[in-house]
Each structure stands twice: as C-alpha cells, then as structure tokens.
Amino acid sequence: MASGAPPAWKRSGGGAACRVLQDMDPKLSPEEKRVLERKLKKERKKEEKKRLQEVGVAEAQSPPARRSGAELALDYLCGWAQKHKNWRFQKTRQTWLLLHMYDSDKVPNEYFSTLLAYLEGLKGRARELTVQKAEALMQELDETGTGDPDPFLLGKTQRIRQVLQLLS
Template sequence: MAKQKRKVPEVTEKKNKKLKKASAEGPLLGPEAAPSGEGAGSKGEAVLRPGLDAEPELSPEEQRVLERKLKKERKKEERQRLREAGLVAQHPPARRSGAELALDYLCRWAQKHKNWRFQKTRQTWLLLHMYDSDKVPDEHFSTLLAYLEGLQGRARELTVQKAEALMRELDEEGSDPPLPGRAQRIRQVLQLLS
C-alpha cells in the first residue's frame, strides 16, 4: 500500500495572534538555535520554547510564512504613513521608448559590441519604422541598411514584399510623391535586398 503524505495542520487564528505577539517580543528560536536535548524535535516538528509555558514553536516553514506576513504589513504601514504625511512614494524611473531602445540596439550592432545580441522585438521595430525619417533619423539609416544586408529568411522576404508594395503605391499616386525621402529609402532597401 502506498504511503500517504501527512497533512500539515493549519495555524488557527488564536495561534497566529500568539505568534505575532511572540515575534514582536523578540526573534524566534529555530530548531537549530534550540539547545540540544531540550524539546528539540526532528525536522518539521514543533519545538518547545524554554520558559514560555511550554508553547510549541513554529516550524521553519511556518516561521517563513509569518515573517513574510509581518514584512508585508510593515510595508503597508510605511506606505500609509507616507500617504498621511503627504509624501508620494517615489515613482520608478521612466521607461525608455521603443525608438530609443531600437536605435541603441542598432548602434551596438554597428560598433560590434561583445554584449550585443539579437533581439527580435528591436529588429521588428526597425523594420516597421525604417521608412519614417522622424523615427529613424538619416544618420542611423545608413547603419540600418548595413544591418539589413545580413537579414535572412522570412524577415528578408517580407521586407522585400513590403518595399515592393510601397513602391507600387507611390507609382500609382502619380508624379508628385508627398514624401520624397520615403521614396528614396524604399528604393535603397529594394536595391539592397533584391
């Protein structure tokens, strides 16, 4: 017959209150801190505290749970005090935009940094916005063209298809393209990848 796992007894409300009170008075003695021979049980068993009406001490797991609860309560009280004092908790630093991250990625690639590694999201952003001179400035576009030379697989195919479709749209519009810089970028990408 297979052995069944022992059910861990749940800590009652009364026991929780006693434990909170005891932890507020001083640090709890763990099984390793208890003197050997005096109520020190085997691993997982409750240990009796010397001098406190022989109340069982928490197991290491129960002690960790209690410490987490107390830490959470302290943080909550601290936030409450800050709110009452009119101080706003410090906000985390603002995140960098996708444009900044993608251009940094491109610059690191160009400088052949050892810490550069391929990032699909950055490449995708660059491929989506490479025709927009506001998002990818002219000084970065030449670097982007060099990056596109190494483009492989489906990304390369889709980039060529998209450039061809955009070129067809520009041809259909007529002789006065609204964005001559964009048309030039499309031609450069097509010449490079075709």
Template sequence: MHMFFTFIYPLFKCLLFQETDEEDLTPEERRKLERKLKKERKKEEKKLMREAGIPTKKEEPKKLSGSELALAYLTSWSKNPEEWKFQKTRQTWLLLHMYDKEKVPDEYFTILLDYLQGLQGKARDTTVQKAEALMKELDGSDAEDPSMVEKSERIRQVLQLLS
C-alpha cells in the same frame, strides 16, 4: 511601524475571533476572515506610512517603447557585436518602420542599411518585395510631399542595397 503590528495585530485578531467562535468557522470562512485581516493590516500599514511621509506607491520602472527598444537593438548590433543577440521582434519592427523618418531617424537609418546587408532568406525577399510595391505606389502618385520624397529616397537605398 513593525512594533505597532507586533502588538496591535494579535489584539485585533483576538477581538475578531472572539466575535465569531473559531471552532464554528468552516475552512472557507476562516480563509475569508484571514483575507479580511490581511486587507485591514495593509490598509493600516499604508495609513501609517502616509502619516510618516513615506510614499506608499511602488515606483514602477519606465517601460521602453518599441521604437526605443528597436533602436537600442540596432545600436547594440553596431557597437557591441559580441554582446548583440538576434531578436526577431526588434528586426520586424525595424523592417516595418524603416521608411518612416520620425520612427527611424537618419543617424539610425545608416546603421540600419549596414544591418540590412546581412539580411537573409525570407526576410530579405519580403523586404525587397515590399520595397518594390511601395516604390510602384509612390511612382504612381504625383504628390511632391517632402515626407514622400524622403520615403522614396529611403526605398531606393534599400532596393539598391538588396537587389
């Protein structure tokens, strides 16, 4: 493929410049022409790769979701304390979603409770305030929805730990 461009591209460029006299081109026109040539070259390159059966799309690495990143952060805190590094965004995600059993499964929630023991300052105060507010809200509702029962149990555990 490289051989193709070493022969064809200079010919293509010569033909293109023959049509428009190079001295008559302004710097802006010359840049436009070079961009056009580059675009044509890439197009031809993709065509040749498709014909050869080589995929032309670049494989992008799978991006992890906020949930996956936060749970990995928690696991790292638990299993690799010397390698672990504090990340405010991960902690914030965990504090916002810790009562949701689907986002923070039970096996991670027990680790999260251990993590919360080290919570300090404003994060600790805010977590307690939000937990108390949520508990009042849940106590006020008479719903016996199983997910609400699980949520209230988690809130109780957090309040018991931090109060």
C-alpha cells in the same frame, strides 16, 4: 507549559513582542518560538507599511514606465552596430525596424545608415519580403505621381531606393 498561564508571546502587547524575542524564555518550546517569530515578522511588516504610508512613498514607488517599441528597436540596432557581446537577435525588434524603416519620424536619419548596414546581413525570407515590399512601395509612389513634391514622400522615396539598391 501546563501551568495554565498563557505563554510570554501571548501575554505581551504588540510592541512588546520585540523585547520578548530578545530575552526569549528558554522554557519556550520550539513551536512557541516559531509562532512568536512569525508574529514578530507580521508586526514588523505592518509597522513598515504604516511608515511608508506616512512618508507617502507607497504612491511614489510605482513601477518604471515601459519603453516604447521604437526605443527598444533603436537600442537593439545600436547594440548590433557596437558589436556588444550581450547582443542577440530579436525577431520582434527586427520586425519593428523592417516595418518602420521608411518613416523618418520613427527611425531618425542618424539611425538609417546603421539600419542599412544591418539590412546587408538580412538573409532568406526576410530579405525577399523586404525587397518585395520596397518594390511595391516604389511602384505605388510612382503611380500616384508627385505633382507637388511632399518632403515626407521624397524622404520615403529616397529611403526605399537605398534599400532596393542595397538588397537587389
């Protein structure tokens, strides 16, 4: 385009760029077509963003809330129990379960029997440490004595005994 007149994509206003693309001048060079296509893409993005802001969807599309460690660990345990084909060992989830297994608030009673079945498969250092910690906790509870039986401590003691029976 040596005539000195600006190409069609420069002459057109913002909204007219779509019309220009539809009936693209066959005289446009490949470079001019590419620049025009980029300009149209930018324009479409700008219009979409404006439309989303008007509708108020921009704020509503926040990322989903992250799930807690308890939820993830209990899902992991259920997946193991149901023998899901896509279940795989996750050290983080196992560690969470081993740390919180005596707390009935974090590992509800309905999951504890499943957890005991899971613990049967523990091997090596994880098994040894679990037994050591359970024995230490049991000794600590015995030393403190239970003058007034606290239901929380009774539940914890019962869980510790079950774990020791299973793993010892």
